[in-house]
Every structure is written in C-alpha cells, then in structure tokens.
Amino acid sequence: MNLEDIKETFGFFDSWEDKYRFVIDLGKELPNLDEAHKIPANLVRGCQSQVWLVASYDSQQQQIELVIDSDAHIVRGLISIVLAAYNKQSPDYIAHYDIEALFDELALIQHLSLTRGNGLRAMVARIQQLATSIDELT
C-alpha cells in the first residue's frame, strides 16, 4: 500500500480499534526479511521487540532500498508505514522528509507512542543516519 492509500484509509477511522486492526493487517502484508539476514548486526537498538533493518543503495537510481522486519505484528505495521514513506527514495529526500508530520497526520502519536519501546524513533533515526552515510552502503 502506498503512502497516499494509507493516509486515506486512516482518515476513515475514529476508533483505536480500527486503527490498530489496520496497522496489524499492514503488518501481516509486510514481506519477511530472509532468516539469513536476521543477525545481530542488523538489529536496530532501542526496540523492545526485535527489529532488523537491511539497507542498500542503488547508485543508478540513486535510491536507498530498505527491508525491515520485526517479530511483533504492530511493529511490522508501523514498519509498513515507515517504508511507505522512505523506501526507494533518494538520500536527500530521506534526510529532509518530515516523518513527525506524517505521524501527526495519521494521529499515530496519540495511539502509538514513540516512547513505548516500539522503537519507531530508533528505526527512523537509523534510516536518517543511513541517508547521510551512503558510502557505507553497497
């Protein structure tokens, strides 16, 4: 689902139940990361559940490609949203993208606290850091 679809769908929801069901469904659709990549080096620190992040840089398209996975459904749903915002975008776009505004718009902050160990913020920080150090990516 692309970002516009996600925003539109969220717009229909008032109750936390609907939002969470949707987030969990998004999580169920998220492709899994290969088991071989679920290694400590790929773990994002600061998440209560485990979150693995693998990034590569496509120098032809000048895009960062991200694969992120988690062992928790809700976190996987959040990952889908984060990926809709960031995946296959240029380093410059990622560095300047205002993800807090997106979370505000989805009213995610109210319901999905950034501090509650879901590691959303740690994930975002890791992606932003990658965008400013693409030399480290292959």
Add this chain to the structure above:
Amino acid sequence: MTSYRKDFPILDQQVNGAPLVYLDNAATSQKPRVVIDALSDYYHNYNANVHRAVHALSDQATFAFEQARDRVREFVHATSRNEIIFTRGTTESINLVANCYTGLLQPDDEILISHMEHHSNIVPWQMLAARTKAVLKACDVNSQGDIDLESFANLLSDKTRIVAISHVSNALGTVNPLQQVIEQAHDAGAVVLVDGAQAVPHFDVDVAALDCDFYAFSGHKMYGPTGIGVLYGKEKLLEMLPPWQGGGEMIETVSIDNSTYNTLPYKFEAGTPNIAGAIGLGAAIDYLSGLPRNEIEAMEDDLLRLTVSQLKQIDGVRLIGDPAKRISVVSFLVDGSHPHDVGTLLDQQGIAVRTGHHCAMPLMAQLGIPGTVRASFSLYNSTEDVDRLIAGVRKAVSFI
C-alpha cells in the same frame, strides 16, 4: 471485602478513555497517600541533613530517618538495627555485597545462583567472578518454573562460597523453597543472599527464621518511594566485611593517609543518604503493618487463581510456568503474536501490564521463549480488574 484502592490517589484516573487497571505491580507498586504525605511533610517541614548538625531540624530529620530503620528492622524481624543498611534498592544491595566480597574470594571459589534470577542478581556476581577469578554457576529451572533442586544440590559443593537466590521470581511468581536451599548452602559452608524484591510486598518475611545471611529488597515495590532499598545482613558478617563506598558518614576519623571507619550500619552508608526515601519507606511499612496482611495475601491469591483459570479458557493463550507455589504474578503468551502486541492492545484499553523478558533473559532462554506478557497483582487490585484484564486479552486475541 475492604477496598484499598481509595488509599492510592493515582488509581483514580482514566487511561485511554477507561478507568486505569494497574497490573504492573511487580515492576513498581503505586504509593498510598500516607507515603506521599510523609515525603511532602519532610520537605515542607523538617528537611535537613542527618546525623551531624546541632540544630532542631537536623535532629528531627535524624530521628525520623533512624526511626525508619527501626521500622524496617521490625518489618523483616532482624535482631539488631545494625543489620539494616539503607541502599538505593535491591540492585545496590546486591552490588554492595558482591563488591565487599572482592577481597574474600580466591580463584576457583564458586558462586551459585539460579537461572531464574533477575539480572540484578546475576550481573554483580559475574563482575565479582571476573574480578576474583571465581566461577559463577547457575542451577536449572524446570518447565513448570520451579528451581531444579537436584541441579542445585549437584552444583553446590565445598567450593561454593556464596549462594544468591530470589525469594520470589519476578517473571513467574515462583516462591522458592528457601528453607531447604539455605540449609543445604549452610551445610556446604556458603553464605546465602536472598533477593527479596518480590516477596516483601506480599507476605511477612522473617530473616531470622529463614536464617539467610543477606536479604535485599526495594522500597518502591512495597508501596514506598523509589531510590530507597534495604540490605539486611547478619551483624557478624557485616562487621567482617570491608566497607564498599568511601565518603562522609561512613568514617570516624580521616587523615590524608588513613581513615578509620564508622560502626554499623553507617560503615556501609557513605554520603548523605536518601532521607526522604527512608522516611517514606517507614511510612509504607506503617501502612502495611496496619492492614490485615494474611487477609490480603489470601485475596491476592484469589485474584491470581481467578486470572489463571480464566486465561486458560481463552483459545490461543498459553500460560508460562505452573510453579508448585506461586504468588501475585501470571505470565502468558498469545499464540502467533509478540508480547509487545498484547501489551500495546491492553494499554489501549487502560490496562497496564509488562511485556518482555522481565530482566530475566537466562530464564527466558531456559524456557525457550522471547518474553511474556506479565500481569502482577497488589493489594488494591480487585476482581473487576481481573474481569477487565480477561476481556482485554480476549479483545487482543481477536485482533491478532
């Protein structure tokens, strides 16, 4: 049945649009008004540093601080007030002992713990072992969540110098057979430290009857403030141990080359102590002592049994551990989901539980699970709280 909920002002609030159900008591309990008032009274009316001054406020503060020590002594049935050391909490109490033994262990001496321990009863011993080249061993926990006593007996030997074990498991609620463990350890010539963080909030603990050598606990889990805890130690042992931290309060005389140390308990209380915390802890003990503790223990047990039997009826819920004796804690998993998912969905319904490894990663590894959802009860919980939890879990299961 008496409800104590009204004694705890924080519980009178809505979380995410529903009345708060607080079931994270094993992490920290809420504070009754009398404890909050005691803290406020101290800072409003007689804040001063203890022990050294000649003025009236200092006298009053010293009196209240030392009275709190007497309260703690009575509370755990210690013989002497010299056996009660104020610390920051269980963690600092255990670190204190582990540090004091640095000069007393030889290479190949052994420290024996269990796989059930909280990290704060593991890591200080690992560090002590690293400093002294002693060996840290851990006895097994079986799938019911009980200590494997055969494994314990096998690992215990005349090399064992220290046995460190929890009274009650924070992850599963298991009440360990301490009497037996302590007797066997003493027969082997080891001293025993008991991590009592999860015991003191729930039942009367008698350190003299247990005959443990050290007993550590935290104020904040037993209705007292954070930042205050206790190390009980047998006087003989505390006399023998060297001080840990150096500074004011713990000395008698100081010259540049040398110091002589203060007597017990002050030898182990370097620096200005947590005066307000100790006074608050004293108030918490007063509060608890005024309640029918046996009745409350039975009530907490009813809540636990009710929760266990109701959770068993929910398809997709798996209870973790079924210890022979357990109090106040129930750990479970929902098939096909991470504990974090369940915790988040319960939070949306105003229900506070804890999720994760509960600072007991070796236990989780031994049980072969990443973590659990943990509900833990306290004297202000009720059957309505259990009903809300069960309804909340049912809803969470339907989402996942």
